[in-house]
Amino acid sequence: MGLCLAVACAPTLKASPGGNLSSVGSDTMHQVMQLWGDEFKRHFPQVNFQLQSSGSSTAPVALIEGTAALGHMSRAMRQSELQQFEQRFGYPPTAIPVAIDLLAVYVHPDNPLTHISLAQLDAVFSINRRCGGTGDIQQWGQLGLTGRWQQRYINLFSRNSVSGTYGFFKQHVLCNGDIKPRTNQLAGSSAMLRAISQSVTGIGYSGIGYATSGVKVLALAANGEDAVAPTLDNALSGRYPLARQLYIYVNLEPGKRLAANEQAFLTLVLSAKGQQLVQADGFLPLPVELIQHWQQQLGLASELALP
Template sequence: MTDSPNRSVSRRSFLTSAGAVGALALAGCTEGPGSGTDNGLSGSIRISGSSTVYPVAQAVTEQFRSQNPGVEFNLSRDGSGGGFSNLFCEGNSDFNNASREISSDEEEQCSSNDIEYHEINVATDALTVIVNNDFASEYPGVTDMSIDQVRQIWRADGATTWQDVNGDWPDEAINRFGAADTSGTFDYFREAVLGEDANHTSDYSPTEQDNTILQGVQQGRYAIGYFGFSYYQDNQDAVTAVTLQAEDGDSYVEPTLENAKSGDYPLARPLFTYPKVSSLSQDHIAEFARYFVRQSANDSLIADQVGYVPKTEEGMQSELDALNEAISNA
């Protein structure tokens, strides 16, 4: 999604869901820039949702709390969909992070519970496909794949061995590690790679934990996986990233921040957080939301520390203007 005004909406219907989630309480976080400054804010903030957006939220909450020690955070990795259905749309979190836009079913669930939200685009990711290092060394061609080949690997009725994808690759079973179906990364991958006519294979190891994907691919010689660029950037020696070709005749493009920013990388995607509008009536939550938006243009934090593409100053200001309007209406 390009830099654009946000939405504060609520629609009507029904959807029910339940489930338990794990949480990380950030009551004593590492000190960051501006530590020691107390702005007099106090209260708690519950943030649920995407594991992909989690590193951004974690960095921002740590910095905010160093300046506002009276504010405590409960931040968890539930998946975009798990966070929406089990927590946010049930009224049990103040923000839900998401690696894709809120779905129509989630909008209806929120509306049925009188939950109004505001959408904020906080960064851009380069969804990264990874393979095992030893496999890449033995078969260098596996590090260059077309989107069609990736589709063959991950569709329900697709390839079962690497040789099915390319006759020069080994006759070995494909060992897959990917996002669980409660994840926004799963939803985005299914839409961007598989398309409307194909289902995601069930023959894989699903998880909400990106480290589990990393370890699975690292330990399985004929393994493949996908997750957010941030996790690859932090573990570039552990696995090998695949360069991707969007269409026949196109160049193969590496997953980098520069290629995601330019739009050349085929799997560049926007990342979001969704504050609950009623929560924005509380000063500490409104100020944190503003801080989150301002940090979205912080190159040092978003690009250097976390590993995503930050907002432009102009894009950040547009988000901030829309947020302030939502706060004034809270």
């Protein structure tokens, strides 16, 4: 009898996985992809799983060039990326949601600030203030802090432009405005949070899964709304304004089925075990209805029956 990754057993794969399986893409998703990869290799040791996570912008290139079968991205593909893919293959890539992330705003633990609005964030980070900021914000006193904090300048930290997290922040917080030139741009989420933990006047953003004791998470307010914390309840209720889906993109020709390696990996990701690993890494699992939709769409079993 096979070992199943959910409550009831399901049919086995139509073909056995083997050879190589590579994924290229998001730094934000590196840890959860590693967890999925380790679980996958535990059951399919004959597959050489390779993972590269330099930023979401590297995923479309890898899929187009055929250097990766999976492209993990913390944002949806841009129109230009979709067009390049379609020009190459004649059909669009398939974007499979695999988890939910909350983009959180971080400051140093000694910072007395507890919350911030989207408009204030726009004024802090952008030179254009397209999202409603009324004036440039450069000092903590402009956010309501007093005493020795009032005249302190805000030290800005951001992901670099290849990052899907940067793209999401630029679109949803800056309304595609330009980030201030003095912003410190870092290649990885861990590096950003480490920098904020070492900068008492620092502020930055990253997925909630990267929160550590060395930083403080701010409650966030949509314009005109009360500030809410980045929690599961606030995400599912729609109250937290910076919730996003995380994706794995594949090159799936219409009318065809996934290759055995991809089929097995995505079955694991969308299984009960796969979604438990999502939570273990600090992300939020997908709603059951969405999982079932994609299992049906891709012809996947509800769980993976393993030999």
